[in-house]
Amino acid sequence: MSQTRNVGDVILNVENVSLAFGGVKAITEVSFDVREHEIRAIIGPNGAGKSSMLNVINGVYHPQQGSITFKGLTRSDVDSHEAAKQGIARTFQNIALFKGMTVLDNIMTGRNLKMRCNFLQQALWIGPARREEMEHRRQVEEVIDFLEIQHIRKTPVGRLPYGLQKRVELARALAAEPEMLLLDEPMAGMNVEEKQDMCRFVLDVNDHFGTTIVLIEHDMGVVMDISDRVVVLEYGRKIADGTPDEVRGNQKVIDAYLGVAH
Amino acid sequence: MLYREAGQFKTTYAEDQQIFPIRQDRIAMALLLVVAFVVVPMIANQYWLAAILTPFLILALAALGLNILTGYAGQLSLGTAAFMAVGAFMTYNFVLRMPWLGIIPSLVLAGLCAAGVGIAFGLPSLRIKGFYLAVATLACQFFVLWVLQRVGWFSNHSTSGVITAQKIVILGYEFVSPASKYLFTLAVVAVMALAAKNLMRSQTGRAFMAVRDMDVAASVIGIRMMGTKLLAFGISSFYCGVAGALYAFCYLGTVEPEAFSLDLSFRVLFMIIIGGVGSILGSFLGAAFITLLPIILSVLSGAFSHVTGIEISYAVLSNFELIVFGGLIIFFLIVEPQGLARLWQITKEKLRLWPFPH
Numbered sequence: 360m361s362q363t364r365n366v367g368d369v370i371l372n373v374e375n376v377s378l379a380f381g382g383v384k385a386i387t388e389v390s391f392d393v394r395e396h397e398i399r400a401i402i403g404p405n406g407a408g409k410s411s412m413l414n415v416i417n418g419v420y421h422p423q424q425g426s427i428t429f430k431g432l433t434r435s436d437v438d439s440h441e442a443a444k445q446g447i448a449r450t451f452q453n454i455a456l457f458k459g460m461t462v463l464d465n466i467m468t469g470r471n472l473k474m475r476c477n478f479l480q481q482a483l484w485i486g487p488a489r490r491e492e493m494e495h496r497r498q499v500e501e502v503i504d505f506l507e508i509q510h511i512r513k514t515p516v517g518r519l520p521y522g523l524q525k526r527v528e529l530a531r532a533l534a535a536e537p538e539m540l541l542l543d544e545p546m547a548g549m550n551v552e553e554k555q556d557m558c559r560f561v562l563d564v565n566d567h568f569g570t571t572i573v574l575i576e577h578d579m580g581v582v583m584d585i586s587d588r589v590v591v592l593e594y595g596r597k598i599a600d601g602t603p604d605e606v607r608g609n610q611k612v613i614d615a616y617l618g619v620a621h
Numbered sequence: 622m623l624y625r626e627a628g629q630f631k632t633t634y635a636e637d638q639q640i641f642p643i644r645q646d647r648i649a650m651a652l653l654l655v656v657a658f659v660v661v662p663m664i665a666n667q668y669w670l671a672a673i674l675t676p677f678l679i680l681a682l683a684a685l686g687l688n689i690l691t692g693y694a695g696q697l698s699l700g701t702a703a704f705m706a707v708g709a710f711m712t713y714n715f716v717l718r719m720p721w722l723g724i725i726p727s728l729v730l731a732g733l734c735a736a737g738v739g740i741a742f743g744l745p746s747l748r749i750k751g752f753y754l755a756v757a758t759l760a761c762q763f764f765v766l767w768v769l770q771r772v773g774w775f776s777n778h779s780t781s782g783v784i785t786a787q788k789i790v791i792l793g794y795e796f797v798s799p800a801s802k803y804l805f806t807l808a809v810v811a812v813m814a815l816a817a818k819n820l821m822r823s824q825t826g827r828a829f830m831a832v833r834d835m836d837v838a839a840s841v842i843g844i845r846m847m848g849t850k851l852l853a854f855g856i857s858s859f860y861c862g863v864a865g866a867l868y869a870f871c872y873l874g875t876v877e878p879e880a881f882s883l884d885l886s887f888r889v890l891f892m893i894i895i896g897g898v899g900s901i902l903g904s905f906l907g908a909a910f911i912t913l914l915p916i917i918l919s920v921l922s923g924a925f926s927h928v929t930g931i932e933i934s935y936a937v938l939s940n941f942e943l944i945v946f947g948g949l950i951i952f953f954l955i956v957e958p959q960g961l962a963r964l965w966q967i968t969k970e971k972l973r974l975w976p977f978p979h
Contacts, residue, residue: 417841443843455838457831459899467824468831472843474824478852484819489635492823496634535842 366587367395370571371416371539376425378411378595385411386422387595393539398565398572400582402606403592404615409575410452412592413541416573417449418442430538444472448537450528452544452575458517462527465516466502469534470495499534505567506530506560522553529560533568540564542574546581554578558585583607591615624972640818657807662800671799671872673916678803678810679867681908684892685817685901686860691890692899693821694853695833696746700739700758701889703765704858705865706881707735709786710775712866713876716787717777724789728809732862738765739858746850762886766878776876783877786870802871809867813860818901820856829853830899895953897962906961914949918942 371393378386386408393399401409414420416427418439426435429445448469457465474495480488503509506526511519516527525545532540545561546554562585564570576582582589583603591599591612599609606612624645631637641647665674687701711731715722722730742761746754769775776784789796789805796805820826828849831839840846869876888911896907919942926933933941957964 419837419841439840440843440845443841449841451838455835455841457834457838459834460827460830464827464830468827468839468844469842471824471828476824478820478825478856481823481825482816482820484823488819488823492638493634496638500634531842 366397369393370395370430371573372428373412373416374426374428376412376415376422376427378408378415378420378422384595386415386592388425389592389595389597390425391590391597391600393571393573394587395571396565396569397587398561398574398585400586400589401573401575401592402577402579402582402589406594407592408595409592410543411595413449413543413573413575416442417447417541443535446536446538447541448532448535448539449541450525450532450543450545452547454521454524454528456516456524456528456531459515461513461515462508462519462530463496463499463503463512465527466499466530466534467495469531470499472535502530502533505533505563522549522556525549525553525557526560529557529564533564533570536568537570539571539573542572542576544575544577546576546578554581561585624969626973638822640822654811657811658804662804665800665803667799670803673912675799675803675806676868676872677908677912678806679864679872680889680892680912681905682810682813682867683861683864683889684896684904684908685814686857686864687889688893688896688899688901688904689817689821689829689860690853690857692893692897692903693826693833694829694850694857696743696850696853697751697755698758698854698857699755699883699886699890700742700761700765701861702865702881702883702885703762704735704739704861705868705885706765706769706878707738707858708732708862708865709869709876709881710769711735711862712870713784713786714775714777724791728863728866731866732859735862735865736855736859739854739861740851743851743854746854747847759883762883766881769878782879783875786874786876789870796871806867806871809863813863814901814905817860821901825852825856833899891950893960895950895960897960900960900962902965903960903962906965910953910961914946915942918945 369392373392374390376386376389377384389408389412401412403409411420415422418437418441421436426433427437428434429442429447432445434441457468460468474491476488476491480486503512506529508523508526508530511523511527516524519527529542529545542561546557549557558581561572561574565572574586586603588601589599589603589606590597591606591609593611593615598611598615599606601609624643626643629644631642636642639647641650661674662670683701683705686704687698690696690698708728708731711734712727715727715730716724719727738761742758745757749757770782776782789802796802821829828839828844831842831844832846832849832853836846839849865881868880873880892907892911893904894907895910896905897903919938922933922938922942925931953961
């Protein structure tokens with residue numbers, strides 16, 4: 360790839376975050392930062408607290424301790440609606456699409472925060488609501504073109520194969536024109552070709568829209584290839600942080616993944 | 622063979638997002654409207670207009686209201702009849718106490734009152750889901766009827782509890798004959814069905830469905846849970862309220878709490894289950910099924926006894942109809958759990974290919 364990504368300043372700063380569910384500590388005093396336009400991976404064994412970390416970042420979970428600074432705005436407690444407004448979008452580990460709706464409607468929901476008409480105007484349809492709908496449809500079509508899912512736009516998502524559903528979920532997140540995209544295992548359960556496609560899309564998104572990407576992934580080949588920096592979690596604690604090469608050589612990381620002889 | 626979209630190319634998004642993207646559908650809908658507005662009032666007799674078609678339209682509107690809440694926004698409700706009762710009683714009071722208002726504004730205001738009650742009883746939906754919410758709305762059903770019976774103001778201190786609904790008057794024209802009441806109902810239902818369709822195909826409808834299908838994902842992309850659920854309760858109760866007012870003013874002719882019992886709530890719920898949950902068309906099909914089928918059955922059984930010469934006693938007949946009716950409901954639910962609307966959709970998909978399936 361010929362592009363040179365200009366990684367900018369810190370856009371997201373996670374500071375000393377701890378999260379517990381009753382007596383179970385999911386995350387313990389984790390700090391890391393994410394720079395603008397970079398691809399940041401979070402890896403770790405199962406149950407390390409990776410998904411919980413994403414949930415904290417976009418306000419689904421509220422940490423007991425620590426703060427999160429996004430675009431210079433520090434907050435310790437934010438709801439997911441606020442996070443979405445600030446420009447954070449995400450996909451889920453288990454696909455969280457709206458099963459009863461078509462692909463097009465699913466992606467259109469991604470633009471809900473950009474729509475201004477109230478429900479009375481929408482009930483009338485003629486006039487501003489219709490204009491707005493068409494304008495957003497045009498932009499959604501661009502996302503559809505970008506992710507190459509034109510042929511399925513009128514299909515209910517429940518009927519699509521797994522790989523395509525993942526792609527539709529990415530499309531829905533992209534439709535919100537986020538500044539930061541959280542991807543929770545975007546390549547889980549995919550075959551090699553689908554993984555390659557998905558990698559290409561993730562890189563294209565990052566390159567084309569300059570979106571900052573935080574991703575959780577188990578496929579180490581993918582992580583090492585596409586990410587700029589990697590955070591490694593184990594049992595809710597951060598054990599390593601750095602470029603893929605640094606992390607790969609880190610003894611703690613090797614121990615976490617391969618186990619240690621006692 | 623006639624029903625296919627070959628040669629109908631869409632060159633703008635507006636064309637692609639019409640309510641009926643296929644030309645044949647548009648023609649069929651136009652014909653249906655002409656029949657409903659012009660032909661039916663001319664040929665149908667008093668009995669059909671007053672006892673069958675008008676209640677069918679009104680119940681279809683109530684089913685549409687419930688479908689917005691249950692089918693689109695996924696919130697189960699058993700309070701439909703209560704919202705209808707609010708609409709009926711408030712229309713009565715607006716016409717009685719503010720006669721200068723006119724019937725249409727009275728209807729709208731009564732609908733808004735029902736919406737207010739709906740929003741108040743929708744508040745538990747922020748915490749509870751499914752069956753538990755249904756029980757909460759069941760409380761609404763009993764509470765509202767109790768208030769309407771006990772507080773004299775609502776029935777204008779009538780001693781019998783049964784009040785005669787006022788005449789519907791627009792610009793000096795009195796809607797008295799069954800045909801005129803039918804046309805009034807039809808006009809209201811048509812306008813409101815169109816508005817519902819518009820709502821459901823734009824952002825509001827998508828937000829409802831998003832909340833129904835996956836609430837965490839919906840909130841993560843910025844849809845407000847509270848606002849969306851309460852809006853669903855509000856819009857749904859508005860529809861039910863207007864339907865209730867029409868039920869009292871255009872069908873029963875009286876305003877009484879007994880007409881809006883839990884039984885009616887269940888009937889409307891059955892309509893959307895049989896017609897199709899989450900479908901505008903389904904509301905109408907379900908209402909047609911529930912209101913027309915008993916009549917068709919009684920006509921059939923009458924014809925049967927006429928042809929075979931066997932006299933069946935009325936008691937046996939009415940029970941037999943109920944059994945067949947229940948059996949048919951179960952049959953339809955097994956054959957197509959997603960309702961008549963889905964069945965219709967499948968038929969249309971098959972028709973598009975017929976007679977060359979490849």
